[in-house]
Amino acid sequence: MIESVSSFITDYLSKNNSSLNETDLLKINYTLQVILGSLTKLAIIFFIFLYLNQLPLFFLSFVILNSTRPLAGGLHCETFMSCLIVSIIYFISVTLFSTLSPKFNIYFYIIFFIISFIIILRYAPCPNEKRPIKNKEKLKVLSLISLAFWTMLFFKLPNIQICNCIFISIFFQIIQLIIFNMKGVVFNAKIYKHFFSSIT
């Protein structure tokens, strides 16, 4: 369905904007799939957290995820549905940990963030194999800046829930980088085709 909507909009633009060449149309179609897929997932997860009455923690974990993952990279699922399920499990795990976990010893956190810096420095970024990137050095530096920002916030803020949310989000990111570099690249299949052909 997302592919169909994207193709429909791309066709419309192609008919009404003669300056677009074939490459532009491919780029536009891909971007529309990215935007529509993300919005669909985001809307579903938003309503789940609205129902659970945990929107503030969801927004915080969403901001942390989107300030680390696009820079450092991470694992991918093969289908839209598995991606949606993993995303839901991810946000629920972060919320549960943030609300339930006590604060650990300060030295544990110091060691954790030092290890995180080393892993980001060593392994980030880890891109999707089907979409190679050219600006690896820039992404590595931005990943380190992002981690430095969240680390400073972690040690400055007194709120346990926010600190737990930062800690577990960074932890999941680091774990992904480790798995990624142990197993190699995990890339997507035709996610939208799989998902929408199975439900229609």
Added chain:
Amino acid sequence: MQKSINIFSAVLLKLFGLVSSSSCYGEFGEPDYPKELLK
């Protein structure tokens, strides 16, 4: 109307530049990158 279509196309092309320069956007999946653009 024509101007809006041109602006919308330009915005999508700019967004493509942003998306394709990131390691991976947002959550845990993304559509397949068009093979034609890898050449």
